[in-house]
Amino acid sequence: MTVRDLGYRAYEGELLPSSHNSWVLLRYGLWRIWGSWVNKIVVFFFWFPCVVYVGLALFRYFIVGPEMPPEAVEEGGWFAGPPGEWMRYLTAAQFWFFAIPVTLRSGAGIVAGDLSHKAYQFYFAKPVTAVQYLIGRAAALALFLFGLIFVPTLILALVFVGTGPEDQMLERLGLLLPAFLDALVIATSLSVLAVGVSAISKSRALTLTAWVVLLVVPFALGMLVEQIGEVEWMHAISVPGLLWSLGDGLYKVHDSWEQLKWFHAAPLLLALCAGAGYFAYVRISRAEVIT
Amino acid sequence: MSEASIRAVRLSKWYGKVTAVSDVSLQLGPGIWGLLGPNGSGKTTFMRLVAGQIKPSTGRLTVDGEAPFANPNVLRRVGYCPEADSIYEQLTGLEFVSAMAELSGYPPADARKHAEVALEEFGLTDSMHRKMGGYSRGMRQRAKLAQCIVHDPDVLLLDEPLTGTDPSSRQQILDALKRRAKEGALVLFSTHVLPEIEALTEQVLLIARGQVVAQGHMQEIRELLDEHPHHVRVRCDRPRELASALLAHESGVVALHFPAPDLLEVRTWQPDETYDAIAEQALALDLDLHSITSPDANLEALFHYLVERANRGAGSGADAGTGGARQLEKASERTAYQQQLEAGQGAGESAGADA
Numbered sequence: 001m002t003v004r005d006l007g008y009r010a011y012e013g014e015l016l017p018s019s020h021n022s023w024v025l026l027r028y029g030l031w032r033i034w035g036s037w038v039n040k041i042v043v044f045f046f047w048f049p050c051v052v053y054v055g056l057a058l059f060r061y062f063i064v065g066p067e068m069p070p071e072a073v074e075e076g077g078w079f080a081g082p083p084g085e086w087m088r089y090l091t092a093a094q095f096w097f098f099a100i101p102v103t104l105r106s107g108a109g110i111v112a113g114d115l116s117h118k119a120y121q122f123y124f125a126k127p128v129t130a131v132q133y134l135i136g137r138a139a140a141l142a143l144f145l146f147g148l149i150f151v152p153t154l155i156l157a158l159v160f161v162g163t164g165p166e167d168q169m170l171e172r173l174g175l176l177l178p179a180f181l182d183a184l185v186i187a188t189s190l191s192v193l194a195v196g197v198s199a200i201s202k203s204r205a206l207t208l209t210a211w212v213v214l215l216v217v218p219f220a221l222g223m224l225v226e227q228i229g230e231v232e233w234m235h236a237i238s239v240p241g242l243l244w245s246l247g248d249g250l251y252k253v254h255d256s257w258e259q260l261k262w263f264h265a266a267p268l269l270l271a272l273c274a275g276a277g278y279f280a281y282v283r284i285s286r287a288e289v290i291t
Numbered sequence: 292m293s294e295a296s297i298r299a300v301r302l303s304k305w306y307g308k309v310t311a312v313s314d315v316s317l318q319l320g321p322g323i324w325g326l327l328g329p330n331g332s333g334k335t336t337f338m339r340l341v342a343g344q345i346k347p348s349t350g351r352l353t354v355d356g357e358a359p360f361a362n363p364n365v366l367r368r369v370g371y372c373p374e375a376d377s378i379y380e381q382l383t384g385l386e387f388v389s390a391m392a393e394l395s396g397y398p399p400a401d402a403r404k405h406a407e408v409a410l411e412e413f414g415l416t417d418s419m420h421r422k423m424g425g426y427s428r429g430m431r432q433r434a435k436l437a438q439c440i441v442h443d444p445d446v447l448l449l450d451e452p453l454t455g456t457d458p459s460s461r462q463q464i465l466d467a468l469k470r471r472a473k474e475g476a477l478v479l480f481s482t483h484v485l486p487e488i489e490a491l492t493e494q495v496l497l498i499a500r501g502q503v504v505a506q507g508h509m510q511e512i513r514e515l516l517d518e519h520p521h522h523v524r525v526r527c528d529r530p531r532e533l534a535s536a537l538l539a540h541e542s543g544v545v546a547l548h549f550p551a552p553d554l555l556e557v558r559t560w561q562p563d564e565t566y567d568a569i570a571e572q573a574l575a576l577d578l579d580l581h582s583i584t585s586p587d588a589n590l591e592a593l594f595h596y597l598v599e600r601a602n603r604g605a606g607s608g609a610d611a612g613t614g615g616a617r618q619l620e621k622a623s624e625r626t627a628y629q630q631q632l633e634a635g636q637g638a639g640e641s642a643g644a645d646a
Contacts (some may be wrong), residue, residue, distance in 0.1 A: 127395065
């Protein structure tokens with residue numbers, strides 16, 4: 001019996017271009033992310049804040065009516081705030097409670113796992129380039145994070161559209177764009193940074209620690225300095241701070257900080273992501289090991 | 292489409308100060324080739340060079356007529372099965388092999404179909420839907436081999452493909468590789484276990500310290516094993532008496548050594564005659580014989596011998612570029628080796644001094 005008898009034929013169909021590889025890596029990367037029990041738990045719970053916010057929005061609609069009375073708005077408080085502010089808070093909840101755990105769980109090992117297992121040898125024996133590999137890896141995580149952040153804000157936005165005064169319908173529909181862009185910026189930034197941090201070492205423990213340090217320490221430091229010295233610039237060294245500032249700019253609802261504006265945060269975040277991406281590229285290109 | 296081929300001309304690869312592959316020249320055509328070498332000899336680096344994963348430091352390498360490094364045309368025609376046992380545990384065998392087929396350019400539906408056939412070829416039909424985390428080592432090895440052939444390559448590079456396999460899966464793998472070679476594929480597989488090569492091919496490349504020290508027919512390797520000096524260790528109650536008797540006997544003994552009071556180490560050119568003589572003398576002297584072992588009846592000793600020979604200038608990997616197998620000049624080699632032995636031995640180790 002020959003190989004041909006078993007059904008083997010030299011492939012006669014059209015081969016897809018190698019640019020298709022990032023898409024393949026993305027799809028299988030999503031499977032890997034879904035394979036983690038931490039991420040399954042996250043998916044199970046990530047609706048909860050949305051349900052709470054939607055419940056409150058409906059409660060406000062039925063108790064107060066489609067529009068808050070001007071005196072209540074003047075008194076302030078998030079409950080009386082505009083829909084955009086609600087969505088900002090929901091995004092923050094999704095970011096800290098769901099996006100961060102997923103990024104830590106799947107992002108820390110996204111490249112480190114392949115480095116330690118020498119899985120590159122499988123990928124790079126196929127017509128896969130380092131750039132395609134990185135895009136595929138980052139995109140899988142980004143898509144997952146995007147879903148975690150955008151879907152709840154989308155639902156909340158639609159609830160606001162449905163329960164708002166008719167003359168504000170278009171304005172409220174307009175919230176979908178900043179919601180989409182904000183989720184996209186958060187998901188992309190975290191994924192690219194995750195790829196960079198994950199390429200630091202083969203050790204997942206080390207990359208996980210690096211991630212925690214990168215996300216938490218500068219943010220805590222920024223908060224501390226803001227409280228003590230009333231200096232907001234320290235948030236410029238923290239990833240959550242930069243993302244939050246950018247989100248403020250996108251929603252145009254209110255500025256969290258007087259000093260750090262979105263146009264300061266955008267180039268800083270871009271530089272950080274570009275640096276992380278380049279670092280990962282260099283590390284993978286030099287991933288030659290004597291075996 | 293050109294015929295499956297690997298051609299290296301003065302190929303070298305360094306990692307900093309470490310030379311992994313040194314000045315290798317060779318030309319391989321369709322068929323099965325065994326790449327034989329001890330651990331750390333440069334087999335994997337050579338494989339990875341051919342698989343286009345690393346760039347040569349110097350020299351030229353072509354696979355099917357083109358340089359393989361970062362060349363999608365070549366990579367689509369090459370199937371590489373790395374030694375690393377790094378398979379995603381969350382994926383099923385079918386998902387893993389399908390993914391690899393897709394990365395070779397197959398549309399998803401075709402990739403799946405081909406993955407099923409490839410897994411079937413290696414006997415994984417029943418377990419293709421199971422997560423690979425639950426696979427045995429042999430099954431993982433077969434899944435790796437399936438991903439290697441799934442895109443129907445004509446150059447197969449297999450790094451220690453039989454590691455961890457049981458006899459039945461080993462046979463399955465060997466049969467599949469033979470079928471591939473019959474179809475016109477070039478199969479280059481590395482191992483440090485001689486019988487694995489013997490079961491598959493007669494064409495062998497010997498690599499040691501990054502150099503191709505010999506290229507040729509399996510029979511020649513066997514002859515080399517037979518003709519390089521062997522060590523025989525005899526543990527008995529009166530080793531010195533046995534040593535005297537062996538020296539008096541025409542058994543090809545070139546050196547004797549006593550590493551322990553009850554241990555005699557014999558170095559001989561004629562192992563068969565020496566074994567016979569030991570048995571004969573043990574009976575004649577009524578020795579209390581505990582064991583007879585040979586510490587170097589393996590490839591390590593042969594590589595050692597060939598490397599020393601290469602270092603003496605008898606040849607380098609570049610010799611292989613002519614395509615012909617290098618024949619060892621037995622008599623001159625033996626004399627040179629013997630001289631080297633004599634020069635290198637301490638006084639207490641020489642036959643005359645000890646015996």
